[in-house]
Amino acid sequence: MKSLRLGTRGSPLALWQARHVTALLRDAAPDHTVELIEIETTGDQVRDVPLVQLGGDGAFTKAIQQALLDGQVDVAVHSLKDLPTFAVEGLVLAAVPMRGPTGDAFVSKKHRAFADLPAGAVVATSSLRRKAQLLHRRPDLKLIDIRGNVETRLRKLIEQNLDATILAEAGLVRLGLGDQITEVLDQNWMFPAIGQGALGLECRIVDAATRVILNQLNDAPTRWSVLAERAMLRGLGGGCQVPIGALTNIADGVLTLRGIVLPPDGSQRIESKIAGAVDQAEALGKALADQLCARGAGQLLNRVTL
DSSP, X not given: XXXXXXEEOOSHHHHHHHHHHHHHHHHHOTTEEEEEEEOOOHHHHOOSSOGGGGTSTTTTTHHHHHHHHTTSOSEEEEEGGGSOSSOOTTEEEEEOOOOOOOOEXXXXXXXXXXXXXXXXXXXXXXXXXHHHHHHHHOTTOEEEOOOSOHHHHHHHHHHTTXXXXXXXXXXXXXXTOGGGOSEEOOTTTSOOOTTTTOEEEEEETTOHHHHHHHHTTOOHHHHHHXXXXXXXXXXXXXXXXXXXXXXXXXXXXEEEEEEEEOOTTOOXXXXXXXXXXXXXXXXXXXXXXXXXXIIIIHHHHHHHHO
């Protein structure tokens, strides 16, 4: 029997994702066995500093990609929002399975909704995107960094007597912790990260047999959506160190993409929207990046990254 080795991080959420892909592969390739290979990334090794100090992009993906290039694994399983938009030579994003929830979850043991937070409330998040949008909405909030897996962050919420924390809805739902969600924040003001809720499966370009298998796991609407979002991000030249968000909808063959860019302090919010045929997803993403730059995002991004 042939074997497929999946490279994954060892966190509970990453392992859930890898096991989910394993179940999909058992249907797509019943003549293959699937083995999970846990790989520690830089983001796993260094947990006491903000991600931006680790260089941001690739902190949770580079080590797995290297194992793929070295032939230690056949497939890399990523949270797509962690995967840099610029491809690694020799690797291909071979599949994007059906997306999970894309929302950002407000979790609090003290308050019934985000709108109930008092002035100066302490909210924990390690995401620059979330911080900027929270501050744009509520500049009075005190935001603090928080690192660790989902369970660790939920524990710190109580141990540190915080007013709230913001986590990905998908992660909580996938770990069976959906009952911890106080409120899913309104996506009209809290835009998701690029690729939020989606998984990305990479393999070697030359591995034609694995590419054929993984192609069966593609969900077309999800793939079109994330291709548009990632093209927008690539066009802006942004990554984990710049607050950028995207919201995608597909209906009747038309893809609608909304994008935002903010400075880290949330003092500005530049938004634009574009729509077109789904098979033009990447071109739409690039065009939206151009629109955002024309509205001032270019100068803002240059100021942030200097």
